[in-house]
Amino acid sequence: MxxxxxxxxxxxxxxxxxxxxxxxxxxxxxxxxxxxxxxxxxxxxxxxxxxxxxxxxxxxxxxxxxxxxxxxxxxxxxxxxxxxxxxxxxxxxxxxxxxxxxxxxxxxxxxxxxxxxxxxxxxxxxxxxxxxxxxxxxxxxxxxxxxxxxxxxxxxxxxxxxxxxxxxxxxxxxxxxxxxxxxxxxxxxxxEDLRVVRERAVLRVNMPSLDCRRQWVCTYHGERVNVVIKDKAFLEMVKSGIFRFANNDPLDVELEIEMRKNLETGLWENRKYTVLSVDLEELMSLPRQQMLF
Structure with missing residues (x-):
């Protein structure tokens, strides 16, 4: 209806x-x-x-x-x-x-x-x-x-x-x-031709990385994007095996999105995604992560 x-x-x-x-x-x-x-x-x-x-x-x-x-x-x-x-x-x-x-x-x-x-x-x-x-x-x-x-x-x-x-x-x-x-x-x-926005978001992990210098591949609003993780404590826990991820596992984060305006179309493009912090408490409460402890 x-x-x-x-x-x-x-x-x-x-x-x-x-x-x-x-x-x-x-x-x-x-x-x-x-x-x-x-x-x-x-x-x-x-x-x-x-x-x-x-x-x-x-x-x-x-x-x-x-x-x-x-x-x-x-x-x-x-x-x-x-x-x-x-x-x-x-x-x-x-x-x-x-x-x-x-x-x-x-x-x-x-x-x-x-x-x-x-x-x-x-x-x-x-x-x-x-x-x-x-x-x-x-x-x-x-x-x-x-x-x-x-x-x-x-x-x-x-x-x-x-x-x-x-x-x-x-x-x-x-x-x-x-x-x-x-x-x-x-x-x-x-x-402006440059914009930086911050928001709470849930990413879906598609391809994590143990190398702190490499980007993660995640899904954000249905689109696969490359994400820089800046939460060092979280990365250390991933590297030490405390957290492990399967495809499409959720990640509750504070996300920073940097974008530039295409002056011809007026649309915001060339987006850069950075995770400033990960909600570790929320992550630990997920059934999949609890199985690792």
Missing amino acids: TESQKLILSLKIPSHEISVLALSETLAGFSDLLECLRQEATDSKGIEIKVEALEPGSFEICLNLINLVQSASPTDKIALITGGVIILTELIRLLTSYLQCKAALGGKKAETVESDGEQSIINGNQYVTNQVFNIYTTSQKTAGACSRFTNGIKSDKRITGLELRGQNGEKLLNFNSEQIERLSAPNPYME
Whole structure:
């Protein structure tokens, strides 16, 4: 079966009228932004967005989001981060978190970014998931879609605010004109040609190496990559035989990804993967490793 959810986009405007350009660009940009976030989070087939109704009062558009991926049973709906069936609730959460992150930074780079498990703490007080912050700092396509969305809103000077509500009327976002201005500021991370991101990740070991100078071959998000291991304590334990690996064994790590932008295509390429640390406690708890003690 397919799943669907309603999302209400409310443009606050004194009179119940809006320019055709503002409406078309806002809706097109909003649709592009949702699609870009879906592509960043999962390899599922996509979503269909339909405008269901226009409501009186402020200019409100009820969007019906329909997941195009068929789900055989509720158990098939696994988390986005694993690349499984996309859950519309999770996509909406990703959207609101992305917009909150962009409005908070307001066209500036984060002064400080601290990692707290699966979250990044920006400037000491703004919490976003590592997934959202990585998308914000690396996805040129998502940044472009967001610009189209916010430029559409700004093209009609009568619009004084933006609100997003869920299908049960719960308020997800509420931006005033000043926050919309911050939301529309250029993303400074898109101006760089070198990017370094850190995240917690689970790699699948394909080809380990006892030589500390050689790279390991691991699977990351379904792709085989060469990985440099910098955790000396872990490497010593592997070399001494404390840890052994079979093909596809998991490795919970703090991963650093260095990438460069292709200036012709705008895509991030030439990725270099470095494991800064391995979760030894998690590794020891795995059944396969326990058999070695």
